[in-house]
Amino acid sequence: MSENPKQVTGNAGLFYASYQLSIRGWNVLPTSRNSKGPDLFIYSQDGKKMYKIQVKALTKHNHINPGKMDSWLMNDFVIICTNVYSNPEIYIGKPKQFTVNKHGWIPKDSYSKFKDNWKIIK
Template identity: 30%
Template structure:
């Protein structure tokens, strides 16, 4: 089942909030127009706080980003990339990483792409579009849910 973009994004945020809640954290989804933070997360005691930016796609493991990802990072910000499979009976896939690791990779990767010749040897034009593909990251840079929880504790 293919969802429209808005429903896909909402579903991704709720999937992430549910995973955090299952692990004993309070996960508050922000208003739809909150730029840069989709979920505010706290432990029950309120002394461990961090933020999550969720990016959702359907049936693929690549996500389109804007260039602002290169500068919008902080010590307590993580990205969770959600892939919702076409088969509604399958669970979503998650790719989790720290915002600074993502920013550094996207910055370096985009500059490398710009420096290489495009089709027919032409110089590539810069744009605001970036792409996240987990295949280009080291395994230790990508987190699972338990590793995320360990980092924030």
């Protein structure tokens, strides 16, 4: 497969995360792409719980650039979707749980412990 643009990779991760949340019973609303703020809003079937989610998508298991910290921290959860074109893997945590190194990146080994951490979204 030829290399896809970053926007296509982002969309693949966003919609894979949306699918996974939907089959777990959440109503999922994607926001406008490439704008400040959450990528997804989710809410429970009874409408009593609502969360903001940032989605980061990668073609392989690699380091993450969280972007501007104020945008990162405004979310309730972060979903990192790696290997979006082959065998997607999901990592889920709260923004403050991810370790940002001195270069401003989240190393891949620091988010690996959050693999399939769906139980955090209650």
